[in-house]
Amino acid sequence: MNNITPYSSPHYFIYLLILLLPIIIGLWFGKRFRIYDMFASIVVLITAFFGGNMSQGISLICYIIFEMLIVFIYLSYRKKHNGFWVFTTFVILAIIPLVFVKLDPLIKNPTISLFAFMGISYLTFKSVEIIMEIRDGVIKEIKPYEFMRFLLFFPTITSGPIDRFRRFQKDVVNVPSREEYVELLHSGVNKLMQGLLYKFIIGYFFGTLLLPKIQILTLSYRGQTPLGLSWALVAYMYVYSMYLFFDFAGYSLFAVAISNFMGVKTPMNFRAPFKSKNIKDFWNRWHITLSFWFRDFIYMRLMFTVIKHKWLKNRVTIANVGYLTLFLIMGFWHGETWYYIVYGLFHAGAMITNDAWLRFK
DSSP states (O other): OOOOOTTTHHHHHHHHHHEEEEHHHHHHOOOOOHHHHEEEEHHHHHHSSSSHHHHHHHHHHHHHHHHHHHHHHHHHTTTTOOOOHHHHHHHHHHHHHHHHHHHHHOOOOHHTTTTTTTTTTHHHHHHHHHHHHHTTTTTOOOHHHHHHHTOOOGGGTTTOOOOHHHHEEEEEEHHHHHHHHHHHEEEEEEEHHHHHHIIIIIIIIIIIIIIHHHHHHHHTTTTTTTTOHHHHHHHHHHHHHHHHHHHHHHHHHHHHHHHHHHTTOOOOOOOOGGSSSSSHHTTTTHHHHHHHIIIIIIIHHHHHHHHTTTTTOHHHHHHHHHHHHHHHHHHHHHSSSHHHHHHHHHHHHHHHHHHHHHHOO
């Protein structure tokens, strides 16, 4: 049996909803069957990671063990101490597997590629969040099964959205009332239908039917215009953007819908991003849980550190340095090639220009 990528086929949802039926019935009657929750999660994880390609499953197990050691050793340390460099060391250790995976195309080491599995980025974001909030003192205790349940929550494991531990924990500990669960079911059905429309109809149209034709047209203009620019290239840019949005937003809607069926209010990832008034508004609407994670755990902490140590005095300069750092890291996260670095610089420049324009107005 080959590995089954979650949400990759309409047929997937038939089997998934059958698997979720006891959970739905239990929540309808005010019961959360925790053992069955665990069983359902194991079934989905086995089909996704332990099919024909066992290496992903083995990598996932090794990763979870490694991250658990990092988190719980730091938790034990934090109860007595609060050293900055120790904290920094543990954050670096937590992201090392992801860094290795990202560097693999450059190094081309088959040993490093063994660390790779579907969704490693999103699990790393969750692990780092827990370490940072342990440091802040807002997470004082966490049990091993709570950590594993948070990281391995199957609706979001491969492509997000990126939830926060304390918010997630409230949902899985408490059972919604009948009225609340009816609302969650209604929300889940709506988002599931919207996701099917986005991914398998609109996304299919842009990605499978239209994009290849535009690509052929774009390549036909290569070498005929200065810098290779053409209207076909502009069309390709917009068509690919539409495909990227509807495909990824569809995945995110599926994850939120299945979470709702399980009594969990996973946050939304997209909120009409193409209606944005400016670039800052765009990043409040596009891949929201990722952009907010980078804002809270990189940008804001960098700002606090720079201001605290008085490395820079001008607040505009501090904000601009923050944007450059934030989007360069985000660019590297997307990929190690030069055009992702340009992507990061472009968005940093757009944010800096937008802020300057708002100050000018």
